[in-house]
Amino acid sequence: MKSKKWGLLVAILLLMVTAACGSGGNKQTPGNSSPSPAVNEGSKDDANKDESKEYKDELNIALTAQPPTLDTAMTVSAVALDTAGNIFEQLYTLNANYEPVPALAESVERSEDGLSYTFKLRQGVKFHNGKELTSEDVVASMNRWLVTSSRAKVLLQNAKFEAVDTYTVKLTVEKATSDVLILISAQAQFPAIMPKEIIESAPAEGIKEYIGTGPYKFVEWKQDQYIHLERYDEYQSVDRDPSGFDGRKEAPTKNLYFHFVTDHATRIAGVKTGKYDVADSIPIENYDELAAVNNVELQSFPGGALTAFFNTTEGVLSDVKLRQAVLAALNNEEIMLASFAKPELYSLSPSYLSTNQTQWTNEAGAEYYNQSNPEKAKQLLAEAGYNGEEITLLTTKDYNEMYTGTLVIQEQLRQIGMNVKVINFDFPTFLETKNDRSKWDIFLASTGYQITPPQLLAVNPDWAGLNNETVANALVAIRSAATPEAAKQEWEKLQGFMYEFASSTVLGHYNGVVAINKNLEGFELYEAPVVWNAKIAK
The missing domain is CATH 3.10.105.10 (Dipeptide-binding Protein; Domain 3)
Incomplete structure (x- = not known):
């Protein structure tokens, strides 16, 4: 239940003017959205090392609460969304300037009347179960999000996704508005893309089988203890500089452990001893105590x-x-x-x-x-x-x-x-x-x-x-x-x-205040703690 660094969003103004004026047919394409080659575990381990350093094969993140679910469409919980963001990806996401940019999509074309959006999908992207991502998965995922997410139900009422061909989907909306791409790109209740068969077999209480296209795959949820994610070696990353939730996701660390540490004293002690590499929601009364610890860095952000x-x-x-x-x-x-x-x-x-x-x-x-x-x-x-x-x-x-x-x-x-x-x-x-x-x-x-x-x-x-x-x-x-x-x-x-x-x-x-180990490299604090490019020396 937190967020970071909101400033004036030029993209919103541009989108609002575009929607209001009814201009359409504008195609948004990234500089280079071609997937980079998959990297096997051995080569990633080699990339973790330089001439003087060896890196650990796990990162330990302390969360202040256990997520209620990892079904992103059904929760506004920050600990859930922050964790799930390593597993699942979206059609569009936000860069560091809070602009909607393609993620699993390559581009989008908006109709002149503002009532339809046609998305071209990246090809060759694979889910964690080895299945290739196609339009049927996107349509199933997005249509479920439209009726499951409380925000989508209110703000995109009667909208619908449909497949055009294997790698093209079309969104039709009831009214032209300024914020369609923003809603699809935002992290709050974000529309995670999953295999069609997972969507179709999901019980009413939410997804229980967490299979996405992200840099990390789900391994285990040990109740009241931790969630364990492991690097997905077939991950297909966009080839752009990291920016917010956009850009290359290299997953240099093999294992991520998200520990549920609801007791604040235990979380603080774990940061000080190095048991946890990242800890969220640091109580302010512990600020001065942690600021004096040599191996800890405190990062503050507009929460x-x-x-x-x-x-x-x-x-x-x-x-x-x-x-x-x-x-x-x-x-x-x-x-x-x-x-x-x-x-x-x-x-x-x-x-x-x-x-x-x-x-x-x-x-x-x-x-x-x-x-x-x-x-x-x-x-x-x-x-x-x-x-x-x-x-x-x-x-x-x-x-x-x-x-x-x-x-x-x-x-x-x-x-x-x-x-x-x-x-x-x-x-x-x-x-x-x-x-x-x-x-x-x-x-x-x-x-x-x-x-x-x-x-x-x-x-x-x-x-x-x-x-x-x-x-x-x-x-x-x-x-x-x-x-x-x-x-x-x-x-x-x-x-x-x-x-x-x-x-x-x-x-x-x-x-808000997040504590990290000073030896942590590649960590970013954006709308959430971003750890998919993070690593820590032994």
Whole structure:
């Protein structure tokens, strides 16, 4: 539940102008997307060495939570998506400039009316089971994503993929919008391409057989311990410089182990001793301790927004006046300081998107943000007829900032006379419980930055049950706006409505911290820790 380095995305502006003006037939082709020759294990091991170094055959990555699944279309969990990104690939992906670029596709041609996209596929790409990738696999994978991903269901309603020939697929959309390639390229609930037969045999609860085309293949999931991936020696990489999720993936290290280390002290100790080469979600209270360790390097990045979501459809908080009372009571400075410890690692702003992303950031709803006004809150409670009904806060200790922030909110609401309890679960159970809206009234989540407002969890009805006609109509207006300026105005109106309606609130913006071994080479921190080009000397 995190993300990195969002800035102004020129590609979005270009796409929006293109979509609005109806210009089509534009073919996007990479400089060189020809697959490089497969490298056998021996030659890769040789590549791991220079005249003075020998490299380990495994990397150990410590995750703060166990993934609920590796079925990417069915989860927004960062630990799941970060891990699965080594196994699965997409038609299009994002480069370091957050531009959609071909991955398993070679190119795309958009029709003049903006209602169809024709993708040419790379040839000779093989799945981990040895089967060659063809259009039937892409069609099965993408059509499942369209009806499984909560984002795709809302934003690409009634869209459909079909095969044109063995290496060509066509996407037909209901309406011309500015963000089709962005949705297909983004990491959130990304559309993983799998063999057709895996899709057809998948149970309703999700894929259990993880076969992709990525640089690493799935070996083992040892429950509550680790996921083991192994280099896929028949992997066909694009031949471009690494850039974000794009470019060459060399897999110099044979084995990747993703360990589930939910206890923060254990994760910190493992980084210090060298047991773990990479550790995510470093608690801020351990920042100075790890910064003093000679063999550890800390990397900080714009992580996202700590956000509180309210149950607008069931229970006590289905009353908007009670939700507004909660907003009036919140002291965001207290919440963020308790959750992130160092003022330099967080900031306050009502913007749902990164404050560096000038295309979308705004101050709409500021009058409802960080009010810290208990007297106003008490007045609203009285007007709503609140009579001590229990308010349930859902949380997980697997994410320290979510748990700590929840406890602060519990105390702030108690101070205005609300009857509040906290229920805590491990992360997979937290996500499962979140989907049962009879069991919670408020939950916090570390929400990673998105490229466009329609991708936000805060506007997704499947995330916290927000099913509001004003929100739905505003999303259509944003995506079909004639200019970037018009789209921004529509988003500003929607953000203001969301604060007034009190469906959610940004609590603050945070920097995430990842710890790595200083001897680690080839590691990149982009939207996720990128380890497929990483190696570490013995």
